[in-house]
Amino acid sequence: MPNWLGNALLATALVVMSVSPKIWLQRHSAQVDGERLNGDIADRLTAIGFRVTLDRDLSVPAVRAERADCRLVARNGDRGRELHDLFNLEQGGHSPVYFGYRGKWAPHPAGARAVLERFGQNGLARVGIDMARPAVIALAAAGPCAGTREALATLHAHAYRKASGAD
Numbered sequence: 001m002p003n004w005l006g007n008a009l010l011a012t013a014l015v016v017m018s019v020s021p022k023i024w025l026q027r028h029s030a031q032v033d034g035e036r037l038n039g040d041i042a043d044r045l046t047a048i049g050f051r052v053t054l055d056r057d058l059s060v061p062a063v064r065a066e067r068a069d070c071r072l073v074a075r076n077g078d079r080g081r082e083l084h085d086l087f088n089l090e091q092g093g094h095s096p097v098y099f100g101y102r103g104k105w106a107p108h109p110a111g112a113r114a115v116l117e118r119f120g121q122n123g124l125a126r127v128g129i130d131m132a133r134p135a136v137i138a139l140a141a142a143g144p145c146a147g148t149r150e151a152l153a154t155l156h157a158h159a160y161r162k163a164s165g166a167d
Contacts, residue, residue, distance in 0.1 A: 030125035032118070033160045034076050037135055038063050041074050044151045058090050059083060060138075070145040074152060077101075077138030078118055080109030091140035100137040103153040110136045118157075125159035132156040 042052040050065035062075035087097045101110035117133045135157040
């Protein structure tokens with residue numbers, strides 16, 4: 001066998017071994033379990049005296065909550081970089097959106113660590129491994145909303161895998 005043919009066969013085998021698992025994993029889509037996260041947000045806010053409703057008519061479903069003279073909107077903030085302006089438009093007369101991640105709140109989306117954690121979680125979910133990670137929460141409030149940031153600071157996000165082809 002000529003040397004060039006052996007090299008071509010070896011290169012082909014390496015490409016197939018590298019690409020095959022990636023193609024197989026593409027059959028599955030993984031993303032944050034937004035329903036579970038919204039449920040956890042609603043539970044935390046209910047525990048500190050809010051009346052809550054789920055608003056599914058927004059770009060990203062959100063929990064709307066009211067207590068005395070406080071109104072707020074809270075939702076998954078993972079895609080805050082892409083949706084920050086839209087979140088501010090949809091907040092409906094509340095303060096500008098703040099993003100909570102690992103107990104810290106800022107007027108800008110969470111940084112690279114949050115994105116890498118999400119990618120890692122989604123990758124593991126694709127192969128059936130459930131890993132919780134600190135949630136990124138987008139929050140807009142109107143009025144004195146004491147205790148809300150603390151109540152939402154320790155939430156965790158989970159991912160789920162949705163098969164997009166035959167298993």
